Amino acid sequence: MDNLKPTVALFDLDKTLIPGDSDHGWGDFLVSRGYVDQMFYQGKNDYFYGQYTAGTLDIFEYCEFAFKVLADNDMTTLKAWRTEYFESIIAPMLRPQAMALVKKHRDAGHICALVTATNDFITQPIAAAFGFEHLIATRAEMLDGRYTGKVAGTPNFQAGKITNVNAWLNEHDLSLAHVAASHFYSDSINDLPLLEQATFPVVVHPDAKLAAIAKERHWPTIELFHSEYAA
Numbered sequence: 001m002d003n004l005k006p007t008v009a010l011f012d013l014d015k016t017l018i019p020g021d022s023d024h025g026w027g028d029f030l031v032s033r034g035y036v037d038q039m040f041y042q043g044k045n046d047y048f049y050g051q052y053t054a055g056t057l058d059i060f061e062y063c064e065f066a067f068k069v070l071a072d073n074d075m076t077t078l079k080a081w082r083t084e085y086f087e088s089i090i091a092p093m094l095r096p097q098a099m100a101l102v103k104k105h106r107d108a109g110h111i112c113a114l115v116t117a118t119n120d121f122i123t124q125p126i127a128a129a130f131g132f133e134h135l136i137a138t139r140a141e142m143l144d145g146r147y148t149g150k151v152a153g154t155p156n157f158q159a160g161k162i163t164n165v166n167a168w169l170n171e172h173d174l175s176l177a178h179v180a181a182s183h184f185y186s187d188s189i190n191d192l193p194l195l196e197q198a199t200f201p202v203v204v205h206p207d208a209k210l211a212a213i214a215k216e217r218h219w220p221t222i223e224l225f226h227s228e229y230a231a
Contacts (some may be wrong), residue, residue: 004060005180009105010194011132012186013116013123016204017102018093022126023066023118024049029085036069040182041219054218055189059117059138059155067140070121071149078121078147086125094129097224102130105183115165117190121147159193172206185222186210195219 014021027045031035044065049059068079097111105112114127120137127135141152154160166175176182176197184191184198189209195201203214203221214221 005174005178007108007110007183008120008179009102009110009112010115010136010185010198011102011130011185012184012188012191012204013114013118013126015187016185017095017098017114017224018090018126019095019205020089021049021118022090022116024052025036026085026118026122027066029089030069030081033081033084034055035081036183052190053207056159056177057190059157059160060151063119063138063140063151063155064149066119067076067147067149067151070119070140070147075145082125085122086129090126091129095172095225099130101185101224106131110132110183113168115161115164115184115194116159117155118182134168135163136168158190159187161191161194162197165194189213 014023024045027041031038031042031045037103048057048062048065051062081102093216102112105175111134112132113136114123114130114132115136116123117138119140120135121140123135136156138156139152141148141150156164162176169175169179180196181199183200183202184194185202185206186195187203187207187210189207192210192213195203201208201219205223206214206221211221214218
């Protein structure tokens, strides 16, 4: 970032840029491959996903559950699982329209960041596939090359996204209040705090609660893939 105030373009990931949920999908993948106990893990994974969609998720409780599998396995194993997950589950969900949207902002000289509640381990290759130079995600704590099972810093969820985006901008003596403009794309009511901070909020395949707010506030609504893929 130079002395001129930049424009930033921020993008949620799940059901915004891809027609699925990368966090919940990771849990389904682990269950389908037999890498975790099926009955226990599937039930918990679905329970927390229901909380997320309702806007009532306890993010720390969820991270304690989701990060245990990271802490219980070595990095070589985890990276092999992640590669398999990306190639078999995520890659088929990459849509040219979503890729083009990110590219449009990048070509306009905007500083683009993927801003997701899903943890950084899962989302690193997804961010790379979209060409993002910046990933702002919930961070899984590491110690001596292994995950501890704990969250590092503030979870990137709800108002935590504002905290973490500003922390990223502060590294360059900026904040959301001190950029030329900010764009933020999201589908979820959980992202209302950051949408309200953006100069140009855009809702993408919004859930019912966010759709109602977007209509009331005259926020633009777009689709990047057919709705039947977004369930």
